[in-house]
Amino acid sequence: xxxxxxxxxxxxRRSAPYRPLxxxxxxxxxxxxxxxxxxxxxxVVFPKASTPGAYEKYVLRVPNEKAVATTRVELRVPAGVRVxxxxxxxxxxxxxxxxxxxxxxxxxxxxxxxxHRFVEFPFVAVNPKTDTRIEWPAYQTYxxxxxxxxxxxxxxxxxxxxxxxATTPDAExxxxxxxxxxxxxxxxxxxxxxxxxxxxxxxx
Numbered sequence: 001x002x003x004x005x006x007x008x009x010x011x012x013r014r015s016a017p018y019r020p021l022x023x024x025x026x027x028x029x030x031x032x033x034x035x036x037x038x039x040x041x042x043x044v045v046f047p048k049a050s051t052p053g054a055y056e057k058y059v060l061r062v063p064n065e066k067a068v069a070t071t072r073v074e075l076r077v078p079a080g081v082r083v084x085x086x087x088x089x090x091x092x093x094x095x096x097x098x099x100x101x102x103x104x105x106x107x108x109x110x111x112x113x114x115x116h117r118f119v120e121f122p123f124v125a126v127n128p129k130t131d132t133r134i135e136w137p138a139y140q141t142y143x144x145x146x147x148x149x150x151x152x153x154x155x156x157x158x159x160x161x162x163x164x165x166a167t168t169p170d171a172e173x174x175x176x177x178x179x180x181x182x183x184x185x186x187x188x189x190x191x192x193x194x195x196x197x198x199x200x201x202x203x204x
Contacts, residue, residue, distance in 0.1 A: 043073075043150040045136040045161040052165055053129045055084070060161075062140060063118040070113035072141035073121065076106050080128040083107070087122035127165050134163040 043062045050056045064070045077083050083104040086094055092111035099105050113119050127134070137160050138150040152159045 042159060043138045043140060043161065045075075045138075045163060047163065048161075049164045049166070050127055052127055052131060052167060054127045055124060056127055057122060057124050058163075060121040060123070060136070060138065061118060062113070062121070062138070064113045064115050066142055066144075066146070067115050068143040069115070070119075070140055071110060071143050072139075073109045073119075074106060074139040074141075075121070076137040076139075077104055077125075078134050078136060080132065081134060082126040083123055084126065085124045089119065089121055092119070092121075131166045134165060136161045136163070 043060065046059045046061065047056070060073070060075055062070065062073050086096070086107065088094075089109065089111075092109045095108040095110070096104055097106035097108065107121070107123065109121055111119075136150075140148045140150065142148075148158055150158050150160055154162065
């Protein structure tokens with residue numbers, strides 16, 4: 001009795017199952033890393049957006065990016081901004097600099113900020129009454145006498161922090177804050193598409 005010929009089905013060549021996953025995770029990790037970078041890379045004054053004429057509570061955040069302690073931080077008050085008061089910061093001494101009209105022109109904090117730490121200096125200021133960009137010149141001095149001037153343009157190695165003062169600050173500030181999250185969402189979508197990629201078939 002003749003046997004029926006065996007049917008041979010095409011075999012599937014399975015792609016590396018973890019390659020899309022690893023690529024996607026790496027992409028998400030890079031995008032997530034951008035979040036702290038935006039806020040932590042330099043001496044920054046928050047908030048980054050406010051309204052004209054507002055009595056705003058600002059915070060100067062200074063990280064220690066060296067292997068020696070930060071011992072002195074100076075903030076110059078930009079023209080058109082009127083600083084009214086400061087919060088006490090434990091462990092730091094505050095010196096207020098005024099001009100002949102008794103307007104505050106600078107604040108100098110002295111203390112000790114060890115490596116891998118950050119400190120925040122809160123203060124209240126009155127914004128200019130018109131739309132503008134406030135640039136906050138700051139100076140950071142280390143225990144080895146190195147002095148970093150946070151006064152450069154945006155995108156430079158040591159940029160000055162900038163606050164946008166506008167009648168609708170969320171139009172710029174909100175979009176800027178959302179950009180890193182958009183990057184993460186797009187990365188997750190790409191990851192999902194990569195994992196759903198159909199497997200290729202090759203004839204036997």
